Amino acid sequence: MIKIYQLCFTVFSLWSFAQDYAVAAIPQNLLENANAVIREHSEDYILKSVNEMTIKETHVVTVMSAAGDRYSTILIPYNPTTKVNNIKVEMYDRTGKMIKTYARKDFSDYTNTPSAALYVDDRILVLKTISTAYPFTLKTSYETSTSNTVYLSHFSPFNSYNMALEKSTFTITNNSGIKIRTKINDKALAKVSETKDGNMWKYSYQNIPAITHEDLSPSLDYLIPNVEFSPEKFSLAGRQGDLTDWTSFGKWYYHDLISPVSHITAEISAEVVALNLSGTTSEKVKTLYQYMQNKTRYVLIAMGIGGWQPMPASEVSKKGYGDCKALTNYMRTLLQAAGIPSYFAVIYNDDSVITFDKDFPKMSGNHAILMVPTEKDPIWLENTSQRIAFNHLSYSSHNRNVLAVDENGIKIIDTPTYKPEQSKELLVAKVQLEEDGSITSSANFIFTGGQYDTNLGLFTLKNEEIQEAMKSRHYNLQIDKIAVDHLLNNKDDVKISYDLNLKAKSFSKKLGNDLFFPVMPFYQTVAFSSNTERKLPFETAFPFQDDYEIEFTAPVGYKFADLPEPAEFTTEFGSYSLHYKMKDEKLLVHRVLTIKKGIYQKEKFKDYVDFRKKTASKDNTKMLISKI
Numbered sequence: 364m365i366k367i368y369q370l371c372f373t374v375f376s377l378w379s380f381a382q383d384y385a386v387a388a389i390p391q392n393l394l395e396n397a398n399a400v401i402r403e404h405s406e407d408y409i410l411k412s413v414n415e416m417t418i419k420e421t422h423v424v425t426v427m428s429a430a431g432d433r434y435s436t437i438l439i440p441y442n443p444t445t446k447v448n449n450i451k452v453e454m455y456d457r458t459g460k461m462i463k464t465y466a467r468k469d470f471s472d473y474t475n476t477p478s479a480a481l482y483v484d485d486r487i488l489v490l491k492t493i494s495t496a497y498p499f500t501l502k503t504s505y506e507t508s509t510s511n512t513v514y515l516s517h518f519s520p521f522n523s524y525n526m527a528l529e530k531s532t533f534t535i536t537n538n539s540g541i542k543i544r545t546k547i548n549d550k551a552l553a554k555v556s557e558t559k560d561g562n563m564w565k566y567s568y569q570n571i572p573a574i575t576h577e578d579l580s581p582s583l584d585y586l587i588p589n590v591e592f593s594p595e596k597f598s599l600a601g602r603q604g605d606l607t608d609w610t611s612f613g614k615w616y617y618h619d620l621i622s623p624v625s626h627i628t629a630e631i632s633a634e635v636v637a638l639n640l641s642g643t644t645s646e647k648v649k650t651l652y653q654y655m656q657n658k659t660r661y662v663l664i665a666m667g668i669g670g671w672q673p674m675p676a677s678e679v680s681k682k683g684y685g686d687c688k689a690l691t692n693y694m695r696t697l698l699q700a701a702g703i704p705s706y707f708a709v710i711y712n713d714d715s716v717i718t719f720d721k722d723f724p725k726m727s728g729n730h731a732i733l734m735v736p737t738e739k740d741p742i743w744l745e746n747t748s749q750r751i752a753f754n755h756l757s758y759s760s761h762n763r764n765v766l767a768v769d770e771n772g773i774k775i776i777d778t779p780t781y782k783p784e785q786s787k788e789l790l791v792a793k794v795q796l797e798e799d800g801s802i803t804s805s806a807n808f809i810f811t812g813g814q815y816d817t818n819l820g821l822f823t824l825k826n827e828e829i830q831e832a833m834k835s836r837h838y839n840l841q842i843d844k845i846a847v848d849h850l851l852n853n854k855d856d857v858k859i860s861y862d863l864n865l866k867a868k869s870f871s872k873k874l875g876n877d878l879f880f881p882v883m884p885f886y887q888t889v890a891f892s893s894n895t896e897r898k899l900p901f902e903t904a905f906p907f908q909d910d911y912e913i914e915f916t917a918p919v920g921y922k923f924a925d926l927p928e929p930a931e932f933t934t935e936f937g938s939y940s941l942h943y944k945m946k947d948e949k950l951l952v953h954r955v956l957t958i959k960k961g962i963y964q965k966e967k968f969k970d971y972v973d974f975r976k977k978t979a980s981k982d983n984t985k986m987l988i989s990k991i
Contacts, residue, residue, distance in 0.1 A: 385457070393527035394427070398426075398430040399527075403421060404423070404530070407420075418509070420505060422503050427498045435491070474486060511598060511599055515535070519590075526573055544594075549588050577898065613774075614771070624674065625699070640701055662686060691744075706774070709728035710732055732765065752853075752854040757813070758813030763778055786905070793805050794916070800878065802867050814907055819859070821861075822852055836887065837885060840870065867884075879988070883911070886911075888979055889975055899965060913953075954982070
């Protein structure tokens with residue numbers, strides 16, 4: 364993924380006046396559900412010129428218990444264009460008495476390798492502090508000087524659950540003459556306080572209680588307020604750029620970052636010629652895409668220009684690996700060699716939808732994909748997976764927009780949107796009921812859309828591991844024997860399918876001489892609690908439809924009793940239907956559950972839980988088979 368280098372995340376700069384760091388001084392409302400409390404936080408940016416910026420940072424955090432130990436490790440990132448000085452760390456006990464100090468010499472210096480990166484030129488200073496008693500407080504301060512002025516990017520009060528905030532400030536002193544665009548994103552959680560005095564702008568948050576994760580909570584990016592900043596002129600690793608508008612930024616991005624690493628070498632031309640491309644544009648793109656998939660693998664590369672410039676396409680061609688931006692650019696170069704234009708597309712890949720603001724140009728995003736325009740619909744290519752189907756984006760890339768970059772600038776283009784019925788689990792099963800309560804079942808499963816994505820992991824497992832995964836998936840059955848056959852990733856039709864054959868005991872229960880059994884053997888119960896007061900909105904980020912057709916055969920000497928009443932209901936969250944019929948002395952059950960995508964206010968959560976409880980109750984319908 365594209366790396367957005369954060370100049371600060373858990374550590375920050377010294378305030379010159381004395382503070383009371385006693386735990387008793389923390390307001391009572393901030394202690395509830397808090398593993399840690401940010402006592403003070405300040406970031407003071409001084410933008411001196413297009414390629415010179417200094418930041419003084421302070422972060423004071425009280426770690427309340429072992430659950431907050433992650434905040435006792437101090438992390439300070441840097442790189443060849445970002446220097447860090449004047450590091451100072453102080454530790455205070457619960458009464459506010461300073462008990463220990465640290466300096467730069469106490470830090471360990473490591474290569475900063477997120478996601479097991481193979482090559483990076485980022486470094487990180489790490490200090491793991493230890494206290495003999497909780498709570499304790501850490502005050503960290505340091506100064507940063509950097510030429511990467513594009514990272515004057517955003518300010519938010521915190522970035523994790525179970526953390527509270529007393530006070531946080533962000534100050535910009537703009538001595539550069541460069542116009543800085545700002546965007547305030549207030550949320551229900553808090554609103555920012557803003558003051559401006561000439562070329563000095565100050566933003567602050569105060570007294571924000573901790574957020575506790577709740578079922579179906581949207582991503583923190585959706586919940587937490589922030590202020591975004593975007594300088595119209597900037598520097599990145601020695602390259603000066605223009606963020607006046609998306610067109611200017613896109614031209615800089617293409618000509619300074621993409622074009623220099625996209626040369627069509629003799630070797631790349633030979634690769635394309637050897638494929639003997641023919642047919643429609645879509646057929647040619649598919650041939651090239653599958654060739655690229657078979658040749659390459661994903662490895663994070665975070666060297667070069669701020670982790671944003673891809674490694675050269677010629678290097679990917681030779682070495683057979685790259686990260687999302689490198690593989691995307693290699694695929695783009697292959698297409699270019701074949702005379703097929705395409706767009707290098709930057710996107711926010713996340714379960715919750717994050718989009719780019721057409722009126723707020725900014726260097727941002729966390730992933731790169733490719734968009735190929737055609738006379739009909741665009742072709743979308745996810746280039747980091749060797750298993751994913753052609754012209755298929757994962758559900759976390761749907762229903763949002765991308766920055767589509769070419770030599771003319773940036774076009775903001777929407778990605779496709781899944782309808783629930785396009786993200787389907789289709790099950791057709793035959794179940795033989797036995798007199799001893801056991802069942803023998805043969806079933807075929809087909810997954811499409813987002814449910815295709817969630818099943819791709821099966822292809823990384825060995826056969827024994829797949830069987831164990833199926834036992835876990837169908838935990839409601841007491842499985843004695845199981846076999847998974849014909850597991851297939853159909854990359855032409857974007858379908859995953861397999862046959863599941865099993866024997867399970869104690870499925871039916873005795874009732875005198877009769878038996879009764881649940882009509883839905885294949886489902887996973889989803890339990891949500893609405894017993895406590897909901898505090899956050901909720902999101903059904905994954906739209907889907909489960910369509911099950913099950914044929915039951917009664918044991919010899921038994922017959923099915925009267926059919927249950929059918930069920931069918933619809934809500935704003937989705938719909939459910941369950942129908943029964945007899946055919947040739949067999950019971951046919953057809954069940955369809957549909958869940959829509961949406962973000963809803965907290966007041967509707969009880970309605971959603973009631974809907975899912977009702978579907979679960981119908982899934983658990985019992986039917987009688989009588990002794991003849």
